[in-house]
Amino acid sequence: MTKFNGFISVVIPTNVSVTKENEKLVIAGPLGKLSVNLKSKDTKGILSYKITETTIDLAVLYNTKHAFAFVKTLASLLEQKIKGVYMGYMCKMEVKGVGYRVSVENTSDVCNLVFKLGYSMDKIYKLPKYVKAFSTSQTSFCLYGLDKSYVNEVAAKLIALRTPDAYQGKGVLKTGTVFRLKQVKKR
Template sequence: MSRVGKNPIIVPAGVNVNISNGTIEAAGKLSKLSMQLSDAVTVEMTDGQILVKPANESTTARALWGTTQRRIKNLVNDVANGVTVNLELVGVGYRASVQGNSLSLQLGFSHDVVYTLPNGITVKCEKPTSVAITGADRQLVGQVAAEVRSYRPPEPYKGKGVIRQGEFVIRKEGKKK
């Protein structure tokens, strides 16, 4: 039995959930998102709660049970509250600024890196070395954070680069004489 999948998902106030034709749609104050459901699980809504159950006792159904429950829970919570990923720029002269619909990064290259933001994503730079990426779609926010991080990933000798908040960079010892 799945320890995660058996828990009901409580729908917060202000979120409308519609389940039909193998698709679940959630609409909240921030956005409207949908997700395709697998035939291996059954999803039903009762009394403001969503229950996910395996359709049969196959290995596939049992494997997708907990995964589907967590994806639906994230979908419902994200349209209500949103998702934020915080990035820190560590390095001498590393700075970020928002200009309209683009993020301008100075990462030690001879040129500025300009990243165009997709629809549904907002970025705030409260300090020149911190970037907060916010949106309603968890996958899209994570993808944008990964693309920004890929311009200058953290390096192990000096610890410079674009680092997610809470990430620990394993440091290596330099050359010895």
């Protein structure tokens, strides 16, 4: 393992551009734009950066553990934003349970997810503008967006509509989630 020297370079793909506008880094790519407010992230002034054609160079101004950790975290955040405008993020989800269904309703501006989750009325979730959804079957759907944190935030809110049951596993969950079921108490 190599020792971290306080300097990290984040690679910028060819069809992605990074510019600085009013203390913000604006990352533009083929799918859209995202911005990172460096002034709010770096309140203590422990970071310096330089933008070139192919890289964003981040350097630590103070040799402390906190500064090193901050630079690594910020580099990871910038890599996520660059990947978001370049490819986007997708979260596959499913609905498990007898009679549980999901459908996507697209109107002019609004995308709604309609859930049948065993309640007396359907649960309707209005998606924010920055997250899109499409249904692959009656029990599975996908969320898509440019920002990973927004996609995961919406996924967490959807899971909260009907959290998976510990005994039968019924509910809304991410595809591939390993869910350990409890055993029913026996006499």
